[in-house]
Amino acid sequence: MKALLCERHGPAEDLVIRDLPEPKPGPGEVVVAVTAAALNFFDTLIIRGRYQTKPAFPFSPCAECAGTIAAIGDGVSGWQVGERVAAWLGFGAAREKVVVPAEALLRVPDRLDDAQAAGLFVTYGTAMHGLIQRARLKPGETLAILGASGGAGLAAVEIGALLGAHVIACASSPDKLALAREHGAQEEVDYGRHEIRGSLKKLTGGRGVDVLYDTVGGELAEPALRAMAWEGRYLVVGFAGGEVPKIPLNLLLLKGCDLRGVFWGEFVLREPAAHRRNMERLLDWAASGHIRAHVHATFPLERWTEAYALIGDRKAKGKVVLTL
Template sequence: MKALLCTRLGGPDDLSLEDIAEPVPGPGEAVVRITLAALNFFDTLIIAGRYQVKPELPFSPGGEAACVVEALGPDTKGVSVGDRVIVHQKFGTCRERIAVSTRHLTPIPDAVSDEQAAGLTITYGTSLHALRDRAKLQPGETLAVLGASGGVGLAAVELGAIMGARVIACASSPEKLRVAEAHGATMSVDYAADNLREALRTLTEDKGVDVIYDPIGGDYAEPALRSLGWKGRYLVVGFAAGDIPRIPLNLALLKGIDIQGVHWGVFVDREPEAHAQNRRQLLAWVAEGRLTAKVHGVYPLADYAEALGILKRREAVGKVLLRM
């Protein structure tokens, strides 16, 4: 079978398509045939050896996919041969088939396409965990999303709107803000042109924001934190800007602010049932037509360098998918 392999650390052009042995399911495992694998920005880091997960060479990138169950090992439960399912792994889904524990599989409802399902786990899973499990976002609250057109940011915009929040999209260009507005944001801030703190204060009529969703960090973190209202919640999701900010803790004291870390990968390992419930909720919202799971593009497996290049250059608006 074909697999996209990282045999040496580097960029997308250092990867190669190889023929490898077919997988065999062990106890509690299923062999699934990948139809669409979703790529994420962290895939560009993991193949360069710059990510917290460092697989042994050779390995396949890709942490999520839509697939079909083809074979079951002993003592399996929850799925049957022929089921369409989504799968989540730390890496390894950019190949035609994988053997995986059935606890990492969730059935795809008939009303949900593979294109909608393939990239639903990581970015949307991260954002749902942040907004529901950590911030406990309530209907009518104000949510400001930094990096609102990126992977997790756009997911947070969509989910915040579904959960009944007033969503303020914050991004670095009018084009990116239009994308966020098309997916549920009712207000927006171009932080490349405007003062982020002052703009958020104006939009909330000096009441302050209830929840900040921040996957960016860097110079935007402190002004965003200062824009929070009484008992606001600041979600630390990532540091796409590259710099980890140093926050004056007196800001948290003065307004009773909660600074909440969002480490979705550890949440998945420590609270697998809560993670499974979140995945089922996401799929249900897609089936109901409430969640769109925007797809940037679907590329043949042979075009992996182009697909990863889009992510590396941060040009993606929505999910980038590889068709096996």
């Protein structure tokens, strides 16, 4: 069985493909024959030892996957060999077969392909948790999204639009903003050309933004926070810009607004029933075409360096998926 492995911390070029023994399921587990494993921005961090999760060596990257059930362990009911499934693992999915707790499986609807299903968990799951459980987003509220053309940003654009928000896409180039519009954004800010605080204030008639979904961080965070509305909710999702910003706390006081962390992985562990409801809703939306689950590119496992480069260089518009 082939597996992409991280044997020491370093860049993607240091990863290797090894042959490993076939896995066997234990009680309560199944073996999934992986056909698609999705990459996320944190995959560029975890292999360098710069992410909060630090697996023991050797480990496989990729937190989410789709495929078919190849074997079933003792005590597992309600599943059959050959069924199409998807799962979130945290890490370890970039291999031909992987052991998954049965409780982590979700059925993949017939109308959804494996690459789309594999990419739904982290980006769309985070958007669902962030906008529903953390922001309590209401129909008619204004939602601005920093990094709106990446996998995480596009998911928030689509989910926000479905939840009835007025969506403002914020990205660094016209082509990225055009993609966000295709996914449901109604207005846009090109922060490669225009100052973000003034632009958001202008688009909201001076009122400010009700909810801001920040996947970028860095130098954009403080000016975006200055564009928040009274009692707005600023969602801290990620730091694709590379720097963790230092926020002046007096701004929260002056705005009467909240700064709220969105830690989806911990939410999954602490509130599994709410997570499953979110994901079942997402899979139904994806199968019915309400969300596009946009896949920017797929690469065979052997071309992992190209896939990593797309994400690390912030050129991905949607998900990047490894296929097996």
